[in-house]
Amino acid sequence: MPHIRIRDLQKHFGDVAVIAGLDLDLADKEFTVLVGPSGCGKSTTLRMIAGLEEASHGEIWIGDREVSRLEPKDRDIAMVFQDYALYPHMDVARNMSFALRLARYPKAEIDARIRRVADMLSIGHLLDRKPAALSGGQRQRVAMGRALVRDAAVFLFDEPLSNLDAKLRNQMRAELALMRKRVEKNMIYVTHDQIEAMTLADRIVVMHAGRVQQQGRPEDLYRAPANLFVAGFIGAPPMNFLPVRLDSREGQPVLLGRDYTLPVPPSRMAALASYVGRDLVAGLRPSALRQGKGPAGAPALTLHIELAEYIGAHSVLVTRCGGERVIVEVNSEQRLAGEGEQPFWFDPDSLHLFDPETEAAIR
Amino acid sequence: MPSRQGLNRATPYLFLAPAAAVALVGLVYPMLRSVWLSFHEWSIGTPPESARFVGLENYRWLLADDSFWISVGVTITFATAVVVLEVVLGVALALVLDRDLRGTSLFRTIFILPMMIAPIVVGLIWRFLYNEQFGPLSQALKALGLPGIPWLSSPDMALVSVIIADVWQWTPFIFILALAALQGLPASAIEAARIDGATRWQTTLYIKLPLIAPVIAVAALLRLIDAFKVLEVIYILTEGGPGLSTEILSLHIYKTAFVSQQLGRASALSNLLLLIVLVLTVLLVLARSLREGRAGKE
Numbered sequence: 001m002p003h004i005r006i007r008d009l010q011k012h013f014g015d016v017a018v019i020a021g022l023d024l025d026l027a028d029k030e031f032t033v034l035v036g037p038s039g040c041g042k043s044t045t046l047r048m049i050a051g052l053e054e055a056s057h058g059e060i061w062i063g064d065r066e067v068s069r070l071e072p073k074d075r076d077i078a079m080v081f082q083d084y085a086l087y088p089h090m091d092v093a094r095n096m097s098f099a100l101r102l103a104r105y106p107k108a109e110i111d112a113r114i115r116r117v118a119d120m121l122s123i124g125h126l127l128d129r130k131p132a133a134l135s136g137g138q139r140q141r142v143a144m145g146r147a148l149v150r151d152a153a154v155f156l157f158d159e160p161l162s163n164l165d166a167k168l169r170n171q172m173r174a175e176l177a178l179m180r181k182r183v184e185k186n187m188i189y190v191t192h193d194q195i196e197a198m199t200l201a202d203r204i205v206v207m208h209a210g211r212v213q214q215q216g217r218p219e220d221l222y223r224a225p226a227n228l229f230v231a232g233f234i235g236a237p238p239m240n241f242l243p244v245r246l247d248s249r250e251g252q253p254v255l256l257g258r259d260y261t262l263p264v265p266p267s268r269m270a271a272l273a274s275y276v277g278r279d280l281v282a283g284l285r286p287s288a289l290r291q292g293k294g295p296a297g298a299p300a301l302t303l304h305i306e307l308a309e310y311i312g313a314h315s316v317l318v319t320r321c322g323g324e325r326v327i328v329e330v331n332s333e334q335r336l337a338g339e340g341e342q343p344f345w346f347d348p349d350s351l352h353l354f355d356p357e358t359e360a361a362i363r
Numbered sequence: 364m365p366s367r368q369g370l371n372r373a374t375p376y377l378f379l380a381p382a383a384a385v386a387l388v389g390l391v392y393p394m395l396r397s398v399w400l401s402f403h404e405w406s407i408g409t410p411p412e413s414a415r416f417v418g419l420e421n422y423r424w425l426l427a428d429d430s431f432w433i434s435v436g437v438t439i440t441f442a443t444a445v446v447v448l449e450v451v452l453g454v455a456l457a458l459v460l461d462r463d464l465r466g467t468s469l470f471r472t473i474f475i476l477p478m479m480i481a482p483i484v485v486g487l488i489w490r491f492l493y494n495e496q497f498g499p500l501s502q503a504l505k506a507l508g509l510p511g512i513p514w515l516s517s518p519d520m521a522l523v524s525v526i527i528a529d530v531w532q533w534t535p536f537i538f539i540l541a542l543a544a545l546q547g548l549p550a551s552a553i554e555a556a557r558i559d560g561a562t563r564w565q566t567t568l569y570i571k572l573p574l575i576a577p578v579i580a581v582a583a584l585l586r587l588i589d590a591f592k593v594l595e596v597i598y599i600l601t602e603g604g605p606g607l608s609t610e611i612l613s614l615h616i617y618k619t620a621f622v623s624q625q626l627g628r629a630s631a632l633s634n635l636l637l638l639i640v641l642v643l644t645v646l647l648v649l650a651r652s653l654r655e656g657r658a659g660k661e
């Protein structure tokens with residue numbers, strides 16, 4: 001079965017290394033999402049897999065074929081472009097059937113497929129329109145349909161929802177999530193949007209500065225980010241980072257901040273043995289902090305609430321802890337009246353620790 | 364007082380008025396004058412008052428004149444041949460040179476030079492090239508041991524030769540427009556075609572050509588209109604000969620006006636030429652809008 005294997009893929013534009021050695025292993029029928037900040041090389045990676053951009057170095061395997069020197073048409077790939085890339089002179093039906101007509105599918109088969117995919121994307125009533133007569137969201141779906149009628153080994157999506165308004169985007173995301181259960185195919189999906197990434201992905205690949213920072217299931221990335229970048233990138237609002245120093249107090253290791261002291265989670269004692277006396281970064285998710293007095297022995301923080309933002313089911317508290325800004329997410333139901341200094345607590349195991357030099361997580 | 368609404372409606376015409384005035388003086392007046400003249404008999408050098416009204420006599424005479432019909436035939440043959448050849452060659456070259464390879468920009472520049480040469484000079488260049496004793500073409504044939512070609516001296520060959528000269532000069536026109544159109548095509552649509560499994564040739568046939576077709580159609584129309592009016596190059600190469608074999612309409616008009624000095628008949632001829640070009644233009648515009656109408660409904 002066509003799993004995808006990428007080995008030491010590199011791309012240089014002149015002296016600039018945009019992709020500096022990428023290794024990926026994607027299982028068959030997996031929905032893989034590439035995320036990362038703008039300019040980190042997501043599109044370039046996708047275009048190299050598609051064959052639209054030549055790799056400077058490395059291998060791309062689809063199933064048991066090495067494809068990195070093949071023309072796009074010989075790679076057995078379908079792609080949804082970020083800017084739709086519809087054929088302006090063809091109506092929707094002809095846009096969608098172009099690949100099938102080139103491959104000389106029988107007409108009845110082509111019609112059946114177009115009808116099925118068009119129904120799935122609710123664009124059945126648009127089949128005889130030219131792209132110029134469609135709205136952005138409709139074009140987006142046509143672009144999607146053009147890829148989905150095909151029998152490709154791999155489907156590539158480059159930020160396919162990026163140009164939609166929030167409502168259409170949610171609706172399309174739901175359609176995609178449903179669809180990906182029905183069409184079990186290899187999909188690689190590029191997005192900036194973490195909600196898309198978290199909801200759609202079997203596997204998320206976080207890219208930054210031309211390298212893979214971490215890959216894995218969405219919940220693994222959320223629970224155990226491998227480094228500071230991933231910790232700050234996955235999760236919204238982003239993780240709070242507090243500078244601390246690992247010290248000993250009365251024989252017990254503690255994390256000393258400027259105006260706060262945190263206990264060391266027992267599960268992390270061993271890993272931290274060599275860090276005594278050194279600076280660390282402690283990470284706490286906004287949702288890990290609970291207001292009030294916790295159970296005995298639970299680590300506590302006193303936060304100075306500066307602002308409470310009500311955003312529906314949740315409220316976001318902007319607080320200060322010493323010199324650091326700390327964001328807290330609370331359930332709006334439990335929103336406590338209260339300003340100024342308030343006690344908060346958290347589960348010791350929800351504390352993340354990072355080495356500030358290597359930026360890697362310490363576990 | 365005009366209503367606001369009325370004022371708004373009149374405003375666009377107000378802005379168009381200066382242009383309309385210029386068009387009236389520069390275009391409509393000469394055309395009307397030419398129509399007026401075609402109903403008269405008048406010779407160069409005599410005062411306009413001496414022109415004699417003859418009604419449709421000039422037209423009747425023309426339509427009965429064999430040399431007119433021969434000239435129409437030559438013109439249509441010439442115009443069709445040059446437009447077809449120029450479109451095919453120009454588009455083909457644009458397709459070949461539409462890529463970023465080393466040297467293509469130099470080649471493009473060299474290639475559009477013929478278009479920038481004054482027509483008179485083009486005529487002189489080709490007269491030299493076609494010279495049957497010492498022209499380079501004849502010399503080359505001789506060196507290869509091949510028989511000479513009567514470039515300009517045989518009636519059949521002469522028409523071919525003037526067609527070649529025109530194609531040489533004006534293929535670049537189609538070429539640059541086609542190239543500009545190709546380079547303006549959405550790169551992503553072409554990438555999409557590659558992903559959809561199209562070969563280079565299929566991409567050209569199904570994506571690139573249909574997308575640049577409107578530009579090519581306009582360019583071809585411009586060339587067609589121009590080909591009906593071409594004068595200088597043929598005048599210098601053949602003066603319409605041998606016999607009437609290359610006497611296209613504009614040359615026929617020129618000769619009627621300045622050799623036979625029959626300005627009335629020349630005007631009648633010009634009007635007929637104008638009519639032909641007008642009909643062609645309308646036909647092409649109609650054909651295009653019809654096709655678009657059908658495509659829209661499809």
Ligand SMILES: Nc1ncnc2c1ncn2[C@@H]1O[C@H](COP(=O)(O)OP(=O)(O)OP(=O)(O)O)[C@@H](O)[C@H]1O
Pocket residue numbers: 013018036037038039040041042043044045192
């Ligand atoms: N043709 C090129 N020449 C030079 N640099 C390029 C070229 N194409 C892309 N780059 C650079 O490569 C980097 C990665 O680009 P890429 O389009 O892959 O980013 P991305 O991750 O898709 O970003 P975004 O999320 O904004 O779409 C960018 O810094 C960009 O400036």
Ligand SMILES: [Mg+2]
Pocket residue numbers: 042043044
């Ligand atoms: Mg991109």
